Amino acid sequence: MKQVDIFIAFFRSGMLGFGGGPSAIPLVHREVVITYKWMSDEEFSDVLALANALPGPINTKMAGYIGWRVGGFTGMLNALFATSVPTVVLMILFLSLLSAHKDKPWVSGMSRAVLPVAGVMMAVLTWDFIVKSKKSLGLIGTVLILVVSVIIIELLGIHPAILIAALLATALISGGKKRKEKQEKGVQA
Structure with missing residues (x-):
């Protein structure tokens, strides 16, 4: 039950x-x-x-x-x-x-209206990520990651999921190293 x-x-x-x-x-x-x-x-x-x-x-x-x-x-x-x-x-x-009903004018109008709305929502989300990244990485780090990401995705044609996975792995590895360094400093002090 x-x-x-x-x-x-x-x-x-x-x-x-x-x-x-x-x-x-x-x-x-x-x-x-x-x-x-x-x-x-x-x-x-x-x-x-x-x-x-x-x-x-x-x-x-x-x-x-x-x-x-x-x-x-x-x-x-x-x-x-x-x-x-x-x-x-x-x-x-x-x-x-x-x-x-794909041939009806109201359906095609609705479909055309969704694209700009989705674009604006993605732009707002991107801006929020940039602002949050600037707080933790600083302006130079944020701009550097942004430019490198655009180059990797647009010019090299690498799928965004691969880039995201690589960035997450890098963050996990560097975060683990920083934690280990803090623990070692705490033990030495």
Whole structure:
């Protein structure tokens, strides 16, 4: 019965949480804390903070952890499935509808309107990353990484995912070295 409850809780929050993860958080809270009482408000806040710290969609991260906590490995898979199914089904229906009406002027107008909006959203996101990078890397480091990244992606034709993986690996390695140096200095002092 617990697996059925996990599925229902996350399916409901996935279906009603229109607009992505942030809109589904109150629904997940209602299901997990109020309806099924699987955790307290404080525990839910901790799960939310952890999910915000990790990369990826917040709704699936929360579903995976809460499902695992409540129903083990099967509960995790169940919660992830219940969270993902509504989105997949709705996307298939929506894309089928768009495909059936692709020759209509309102569909082509809507498609043309999405591109500039997505471009502006990406520009804002990029600007936020630059501002945050400037605080931690300094202006010269930020500009250097930005220029080298553009050269690698545009001129050398290397896929952005490879560049991101390389930058993450570099950050992890250099962060580990810095931690080790701090530990050694702490031991010597």
